Amino acid sequence: MTAAPTMTDEPAPPAALPRQPWNRHLTVVAVLAVLLVPLPLVLPGAQEAVVVRVLIFAILAIGWNVMSGFGGMFSFGHAAYFGLGAYTTAWLLVEHDVSPWIGMVAGMAVAAGFATVIGFLALRYRLRGAYFALATFAFAEMLRLWATNSDFVNRAEGYHVPLLPENSWWYLQFEPGSPNYFWIALGLTVAALVVSILFLRSRAGQFTLAARDDEDAAASVGIPVMRYKLVTMALAGAISSVAGAFYVQYYLFVDPDLAFGSSQSIQAILPAVIGGVGTVWGPVIGAAVLGPLSDVTATVLRNPPPFLEFLQGRGGLDVILYGVLLIVIILLLPKGIYGALRDRWSRR
Numbered sequence: 001m002t003a004a005p006t007m008t009d010e011p012a013p014p015a016a017l018p019r020q021p022w023n024r025h026l027t028v029v030a031v032l033a034v035l036l037v038p039l040p041l042v043l044p045g046a047q048e049a050v051v052v053r054v055l056i057f058a059i060l061a062i063g064w065n066v067m068s069g070f071g072g073m074f075s076f077g078h079a080a081y082f083g084l085g086a087y088t089t090a091w092l093l094v095e096h097d098v099s100p101w102i103g104m105v106a107g108m109a110v111a112a113g114f115a116t117v118i119g120f121l122a123l124r125y126r127l128r129g130a131y132f133a134l135a136t137f138a139f140a141e142m143l144r145l146w147a148t149n150s151d152f153v154n155r156a157e158g159y160h161v162p163l164l165p166e167n168s169w170w171y172l173q174f175e176p177g178s179p180n181y182f183w184i185a186l187g188l189t190v191a192a193l194v195v196s197i198l199f200l201r202s203r204a205g206q207f208t209l210a211a212r213d214d215e216d217a218a219a220s221v222g223i224p225v226m227r228y229k230l231v232t233m234a235l236a237g238a239i240s241s242v243a244g245a246f247y248v249q250y251y252l253f254v255d256p257d258l259a260f261g262s263s264q265s266i267q268a269i270l271p272a273v274i275g276g277v278g279t280v281w282g283p284v285i286g287a288a289v290l291g292p293l294s295d296v297t298a299t300v301l302r303n304p305p306p307f308l309e310f311l312q313g314r315g316g317l318d319v320i321l322y323g324v325l326l327i328v329i330i331l332l333l334p335k336g337i338y339g340a341l342r343d344r345w346s347r348r
């Protein structure tokens with residue numbers, strides 16, 4: 001006879017979740033990665049730069065989606081983790097000549113620790129919904145103001161990554177337009193996707209989803225809600241910091257507004273919203289749509305077709321057109337592109 005479970009035993013994961021097609025997701029990730037490897041060999045330099053930017057913000061959006069989509073904790077201050085990854089890497093490289101690879105790992109640790117502290121303070125005082133989002137925004141602003149006025153990180157001047165005379169994998173620096181940047185960004189994006197999938201199919205991920213759907217019910221059956229929320233926030237912070245670390249190495253510059261500004265938080269949110277919040281592929285699809293979209297709107301208004309020639313040269317219209325297109329996408333596809341396609345496929 002088996003012993004009856006005691007009140008201190010941790011509850012079993014929800015039975016419905018293991019049937020999710022996690023292996024299929026992993027297979028798709030592997031196939032797409034192989035198919036995309038030769039892409040920089042055929043793309044012009046300008047388009048390759050757009051694709052690299054797409055991958056950077058896909059990583060950032062994956063991190064946001066882990067916390068806000070899977071964890072149900074809406075973050076409007078994700079720039080904090082992006083900036084911590086960027087500044088940790090840049091500071092270690094410029095001040096101490098430490099490889100960006102090591103700086104990236106250090107940035108992940110710093111961002112995960114900071115996310116855990118924020119999460120503990122917010123959850124300890126039961127901040128939820130809009131209050132939680134405002135708290136994350138406040139912490140990101142706090143970091144921006146600190147970096148702007150701190151000699152420790154070179155104040156508002158930020159850091160310029162010194163140029164090397166030759167290519168270096170150790171220092172993650174290559175000649176402009178090198179396909180190595182794309183391959184590294186692709187590898188980091190694949191790693192972020194795989195980590196998020198493995199997290200979802202783990203015990204911690206299943207408990208996190210249960211707490212997101214009904215926190216009180218999860219707590220009532222013995223799930224330590226705060227513990228798994230903190231784990232989720234730490235993982236999200238670590239993933240997002242990788243985007244900041246690689247951003248610095250690609251653009252060779254970082255300052256407080258660039259790293260911790262609200263624009264980075266918006267760049268984390270928009271791809272997930274457009275692609276589908278709380279889905280595995282939503283952030284990647286959203287980033288793939290939004291990255292080229294801004295360039296397309298700017299190009300259309302720079303060289304408009306004949307029936308739109310009256311718009312040529314008018315400043316700010318590309319941003320307006322970009323915003324209008326985003327609104328149209330959100331209104332037509334409230335569950336995001338991937339969410340809408342998934343629902344349609346399920347109905348069929």
